[in-house]
Amino acid sequence: MKRLQLQRWSSSALSSRARTGGRLQRHLYSGTRLQSTNSYSLQDQSLGQQLAPPSATSDVPKFTKRQLPSPPAEAARESAKLAALHARLYLPSRLPLETLARCLVDASADPSAQFNNQSLAVLGNDLLSNYASEHLICTYPRLPLTVIFAAMYAYVGPKTLLAMSREWGVEHAAAPGGEVDPGLLQYKRLDPGAKPDAEPLVGTTRPNEDQTTWRRSITSSVVYDNEFGDPERAASPPAELSDEPFLMNDKGPAPVTPEAASATFARAVMGAIYLHAGRPAAKRFFEQHFLSRQLDISKMFNFQQPARDLTRLCARENYDEPVAKIISETGRRSRTPVFVVGIFSGVDKLGEGTGASLSEARARASVAALKGWYLYSPLEVRVPSAMEEDGAAPWKPVYVDLGEVIV
């Protein structure tokens, strides 16, 4: 199978300096802000024949470090924190320190799309939700959609990404700036006491969003909402990348929470690995850092009326009507009675539960029966992205159930 040339495709996500353009184009770009995710060596060679090689004295004095919103690219090689973070995460050596430094610059610190991690985070978020959702759906083909959304949130949600970036040892800068160590996560902090989501979200992808009393079905959130079932702000068309340098001024972008900034960073690392080291490395990174975390899906169910759901499920699957029977009991007239109730469909016992009253025991038995159905997992799980490996066996369609019962 032919190797895809990711570097060539991803030129829009990387900065203008990373593009392989003509000599003239490079010459035009060379006067702009000296921050970039790629090194200067290539450019210096080509330009050196015509011009004097851009030295620190010829280009830099236009702006001092303090005027820049985020650290310049050449600072990345001198940061001990950044090199330690690179080694701690076992990032591939093809991922340069400059890109890792760019992953640490949030859009609230540097609004320029060429120097912040926004584009990398968009790519990383898509990869994360793709890998997480295919893992969930193939491993648990009968999970209800609400539980899939909750499990997605548990695997790649912002709270998990915040915890992960803490466990990676990423420290946060007090305030962003060009003079800050590039190994620190840089974002504009909220003022103390400010509420991060005080205003309701407007401009979402959902139609009739102003009608708050309308029912929002779970199926519609598959279409309109994000991977966690939450309403999402509609993507604005990308602004024209200008080569005008952005300098610090009074009004800047909106501040963000540490949770949002850390989540963007973790996603950007994923996107950067994909761009620089390719798809297998990105998938390995996902499996080692995200999928290896522990999640007990059986504790993520919240049933309102389990007995009714079980009846509807048996009707849908053409099983016999479920019947609750007492298997054993003790101390019915005492202060602490215990009933053991089983739910039977025909001769098959679907579930069993204990409780201090008959109705409690029946509800627990129904929950056990429903979890037994929903948490079915096939023995050999193969996800669609396994087909991207070299020499993969032909694809056999995986079993995916209808989902939860509709009541």
Add this chain to the structure above:
Amino acid sequence: MPVQGIRTVTAARNGVGAFILQCKRLDFHYCDWAGSSRGMVSFLKNQLTAFAKENPQIEIRVSPRPHKHPVIKGHFINGREKAVCVRNLEPEQIFQKANLLKQNSGEKNKRTKKPVTSINESVRGIWSPYHGGLKGV
């Protein structure tokens, strides 16, 4: 609404997938004048480069601390720090102390009573008084 999902956060299991070294920074403090730093100065001159090369995950800082005993401070991912005084120690002993901090988890020392600690569910299950093995009175 038949069933709702409860939002949680996955729990980290360091070493199951990737292993993150818990020591993130080592500070080496020395004094140029005092005799208790003689071993530390020798360690910094001769062995620290090799130690740093072996452990790229650790950020290393060296700074003088005049008229004080030499100290190695380890900063850990859980936010705690541990300091070891290395006065009058030989370079080999200081290397052992630096290794001790490198391999440390950063947690407070605690006695482990059980041979295995795990967040995984028990394979055998939890004993229930209502199922099997019932004793007649």
